Amino acid sequence: MLQVVIAGASRGIGLGLVGKYLERGATVHAVARDPSSSAGLSALAARHGERLRCIACDLNLPDAADRILGALGEAQLDRVLLNAGIPGPRAQDVNTVTDAEVAALFVTNAIAPLRLARALRPRLRDGGVMACTSSVMASLQLNVGGEMPLYSASKAALNSLLLSWSAELGDSRRFSLLALHPGWVQTDMGGAQAPLTVEDSVVGLVEVIEASAGDQACRFVDYRGETLPW
């Protein structure tokens, strides 16, 4: 039975991934700031019982990794999915954004996921998958429209940190490392006008993640399995 960590699990794509892995029979360690206030996690707990283990943690806390490792106990992991993200300020303008807003955006979207990935790596079994939810907006080649420049820069920073970590690990890496684009999805972040439902996105994401198990790729890939240019 797979042991899966999903961070940023209270709603949206993260909650959808929790539900999909539970349906597949996995044990899911769902990390959320306040699991008890997530109606979605409560409904999944009622349906799946002990296979859903909730961990309360704000991922931006400096000791987030220690808290999560403590809650995991001795569990060895097969999949680590670092999904939490924020869009940043409504006005995505370098002239008006405050330093505090920049810090929150880059810590949430780029620094915290890598901190956690590095801390959980010793728990990941050989052949496992470590994946961060990125965005096509991170692609320097594809994101030519220039919408949401601060958010895009934070996701580009995430991808850059993933590539640097992959290079640092070199041949010692025994797991797949993925930057995932979930598509444009109907969530609080994506908005109601997005073309994809959470179900559409997570069905694809889980297929892509499971197809990557057992190899040692470092890929930027979308929910349909299409490789994206960094």
Ligand SMILES: NC(=O)c1ccc[n+]([C@@H]2O[C@H](COP(=O)([O-])OP(=O)(O)OC[C@H]3O[C@@H](n4cnc5c(N)ncnc54)[C@H](OP(=O)(O)O)[C@@H]3O)[C@@H](O)[C@H]2O)c1
């Ligand atoms: N929706 C899209 O179209 C789209 C497209 C491309 C990429 N993405 C990426 O996909 C991921 C999920 O997005 P979504 O659309 O599902 O967004 P969402 O509905 O706004 O959900 C964001 C999730 O991240 C969690 N989170 C944020 N900061 C956190 C922190 N410091 N500690 C713990 N949890 C935190 C939120 O928890 P709380 O409930 O506690 O706030 C929530 O569970 C994000 O990384 C996003 O950038 C989304």
